[in-house]
Amino acid sequence: MKDIFVPRRMWRPRGELKRRYDVVVVGGGSHGLATAYYLAQRHGVKDVCILEKSYIGSGASGRNTTIIRANYRTPEGAEFYGQSVRLYEKLSQKLGFNLMFSQRGHLTLAHSDRALVTMQERAEVNKLLGVNSSVIGPAEIEALCPQLDVSERPTWPIMGALYHPPGGIIRHDAVVWAFARAADELGVDIHPYTEVTGFERANGRVTAVETNRGRVECGQVVSATAGWSTLIAGMAGLRLPITTHILQAFVTEPLKPFLDVVIVSSQLHVYVSQTDRGEFLIGAEIEPYTTYCGTGTLSFLEISARHSIELFPQLERAKVLRTWTGLCDLSPDYSPILGRTEVDNFHVSSGWGTYGFKAAPIVGVTLAELVATGKTPDLIAPFALERFHTDTLVSELAAAAVSH
Amino acid sequence: MSFYLPCPYCGPRPVDEYAYFGEVTHRPGPSPSMRELTDYVYFRDNVAGVQREWWQHRLGCGEWFLADRDTRTNEVLDVLLPSPERVREERLGSPPVGAEPMASEVT
Numbered sequence: 001m002k003d004i005f006v007p008r009r010m011w012r013p014r015g016e017l018k019r020r021y022d023v024v025v026v027g028g029g030s031h032g033l034a035t036a037y038y039l040a041q042r043h044g045v046k047d048v049c050i051l052e053k054s055y056i057g058s059g060a061s062g063r064n065t066t067i068i069r070a071n072y073r074t075p076e077g078a079e080f081y082g083q084s085v086r087l088y089e090k091l092s093q094k095l096g097f098n099l100m101f102s103q104r105g106h107l108t109l110a111h112s113d114r115a116l117v118t119m120q121e122r123a124e125v126n127k128l129l130g131v132n133s134s135v136i137g138p139a140e141i142e143a144l145c146p147q148l149d150v151s152e153r154p155t156w157p158i159m160g161a162l163y164h165p166p167g168g169i170i171r172h173d174a175v176v177w178a179f180a181r182a183a184d185e186l187g188v189d190i191h192p193y194t195e196v197t198g199f200e201r202a203n204g205r206v207t208a209v210e211t212n213r214g215r216v217e218c219g220q221v222v223s224a225t226a227g228w229s230t231l232i233a234g235m236a237g238l239r240l241p242i243t244t245h246i247l248q249a250f251v252t253e254p255l256k257p258f259l260d261v262v263i264v265s266s267q268l269h270v271y272v273s274q275t276d277r278g279e280f281l282i283g284a285e286i287e288p289y290t291t292y293c294g295t296g297t298l299s300f301l302e303i304s305a306r307h308s309i310e311l312f313p314q315l316e317r318a319k320v321l322r323t324w325t326g327l328c329d330l331s332p333d334y335s336p337i338l339g340r341t342e343v344d345n346f347h348v349s350s351g352w353g354t355y356g357f358k359a360a361p362i363v364g365v366t367l368a369e370l371v372a373t374g375k376t377p378d379l380i381a382p383f384a385l386e387r388f389h390t391d392t393l394v395s396e397l398a399a400a401a402v403s404h
Numbered sequence: 405m406s407f408y409l410p411c412p413y414c415g416p417r418p419v420d421e422y423a424y425f426g427e428v429t430h431r432p433g434p435s436p437s438m439r440e441l442t443d444y445v446y447f448r449d450n451v452a453g454v455q456r457e458w459w460q461h462r463l464g465c466g467e468w469f470l471a472d473r474d475t476r477t478n479e480v481l482d483v484l485l486p487s488p489e490r491v492r493e494e495r496l497g498s499p500p501v502g503a504e505p506m507a508s509e510v511t
Contacts, residue, residue: 230450241446243426244475287406289424292452293478297406299420332446388446389439 010177011184014191020217021049021189023371024209026196026232028052029061030172030357031224031349033179033190034364035371040186042365043372048188050180051211053195057176060226063326064357065249065271065283067262069106069167071133073122073399076382077335080362082131083379085166087361097178099170100276104260106167107145109311110135111156111267118398119162126164136163145261147312154310156267167262169273169281175360199236205344206236220345220371224363227292227327229350236346240337241388242329245286246293247354248300250323252315254278259312268307280315282308286328286354294325328354333393338363338383339376347371348385407478411461412469412485419478425458427451428470452476 023039025032028050039045052058068088070081092099110116119135126133138150141161150158184190191213199221200208208217223232227244254277264271269285284304287297301323309315331337331351336359338349347370349356349363356363366380376384382394408416427449432440449455455475460468472482 228452230448231452239443239447239449241448243448243450244452289419289457290427290450290455290475291478292476295406295478299406299418389442391438391442 010181011190014193015189017191017194017211017214017216018049018189020219022047022219023049023222024216024218024220025050025222025224026209027059027224027226028056028180028190028192029059029224029226030057030176030179030360031061031226031363031367032222033176033183034360035222035224035349035367036188036364037179037183037186038364038368039372040183040188043368045368045372046187048183049216050183050188050190051194051196051209051216052190052192055192056180056190057173059228060326060328060352060356061176061360062173063249063324064172064354065273065281066169066172066275066357067106067167067271067273068101068103068170068358069164069262070131070358071106071108071122071126071162071164071167071399072396073118073125074335074394074396075125075129076394077396077399078126078129078131080379080383081358082129084359084362087365088170089166091175091178091361095178095182097174097181099174099178101168101170102276103166103168104262105144106164106262107141107264108162108164109141109158109263109265109267110160110162111158111265113159115266116160119160122162122399131164132166133162133164136161145259145263147258147314148263149311149313156310169262169275171276172357175357179360179364196232196235199346201237201343203344204342206346218345220347222347222349222367222371224349224367226350226352226356227329229329229348233341233346233348233350236341236343238341238343238346238348240348240350240385241332242337242351243290244292245289245328245330246291246325247283247286247328248296248304248323248325249281249283250301250304251275251279251281251321252318253321255280255315255318258314263311265307265311268310270304270307270311272308272311279321280308280312280318286330292327294327296323296325328352332388334396335394336383337385338367338380339370339385341385351383407480409459409471409473409480410483411464411467412483413465413467414461417461417464421461421463423460423462425460425468428456428458454481
């Protein structure tokens with residue numbers, strides 16, 4: 001019994017870099033760690049290392065707004081995220097770590113006829129693929145979330161919503177820690193504060209990774225570096241259809257619990273949830289210009305606060321506790337870029353824009369399968385980088401344009 | 405406020421007044437291959453460093469111009485109007501023979 005009070009290490013302290021690894025994963029976030037974990041767990045590939053330039057989970061994995069959902073617009077996207085949500089549902093048991101996944105229901109509000117039509121389309125695609133999703137009217141919205149003003153009084157009255165019961169929020173840091181601990185237990189070496197500075201290449205393959213702590217030979221490379229994808233891929237001689245933008249979010253001081261669903265409004269560019277600590281977690285839209293500078297902006301806070309108060313006048317006197325930014329890697333069609341590239345043994349998980357966190361377990365499963373077997377799983381075939389050369393895009397704009 | 409961007413006509417104004425139109429790209433020559441075309445339409449350098457990019461002072465004078473901005477700090481090093489020579493050089497490579505002047509040219 002006393003043992004439970006003894007602090008245990010989550011994973012081994014950083015060791016020496018070995019001379020060679022079968023698989024080098026660049027990026028110690030949820031995608032990189034999940035890929036390493038499933039490589040070791042499902043395929044027995046244990047000679048794997050994670051290279052992270054900062055601390056584990058320091059990028060988008062620790063900066064997102066923790067929303068999990070599967071109500072995407074394209075069949076490819078809905079199927080992919082549907083499987084991700086199902087994996088998330090079992091993840092706490094699998095990894096032996098309480099991820100505090102709360103499937104409290106996810107409501108995307110419609111403030112116009114056009115938005116309702118798009119939502120109807122999304123609901124039908126979702127239903128076909130077994131994703132629980134339906135369009136509901138103001139009366140049902142009021143029953144689910146009586147805190148919202150569904151009258152005609154606001155500037156943009158609520159006309160309906162896309163209701164997605166399996167959607168919810170999760171403890172995002174716990175996802176990173178759980179994958180890191182589980183991967184570490186299976187023998188994966190985790191190297192924080194190890195920055196990739198270049199790749200050695202020969203015959204169209206990456207042969208070694210150069211880091212600020214020395215050189216590592218590699219069998220295969222996985223880049224899961226979100227906003228920095230262009231730079232890492234560039235070192236491997238690859239150009240990506242990616243632009244990097246900042247996305248911002250803020251939390252209020254903890255308030256008495258009064259919101260037990262996730263509320264999203266594309267028209268108002270906000271998404272609101274209340275965390276287990278009582279903080280209101282509010283996110284908005286990406287900044288329109290590309291930047292690697294993570295400085296927050298006051299205009300974001302002004303606009304998001306104003307729109308949040310339009311939805312929830314109760315928040316009028318709530319104080320803002322902190323704000324933060326993260327780097328997002330946007331692809332032209334708002335769908336991910338996942339799998340192999342023209343550099344033979346260099347795989348990418350990129351182009352996630354603002355919704356990569358939702359996909360972490362399924363990215364781990366599919367990318368691990370690809371790396372271990374050399375075959376692209378059908379589930380991620382539509383998301384290949386190749387699609388931009390063949391002009392066969394997967395437009396997810398309707399369900400992903402508002403970042404959450 | 406994130407940063408100020410100097411409009412060539414109106415001077416430094418908050419970046420929220422401007423519309424951003426991305427990094428300067430290089431249009432492929434006549435009858436491009438599919439690869440050249442998709443490279444031009446979709447693929448981007450997305451540099452972490454000084455980038456030449458298109459802006460329009462949408463909520464101000466409406467002028468289109470180019471800016472050299474460091475994407476790591478958002479520091480704007482230079483702004484310039486797209487003169488006919490500059491436009492051809494930046495967007496078209498070498499001027500095509502007998503090409504019509506572009507509508508957006510500033511003379």
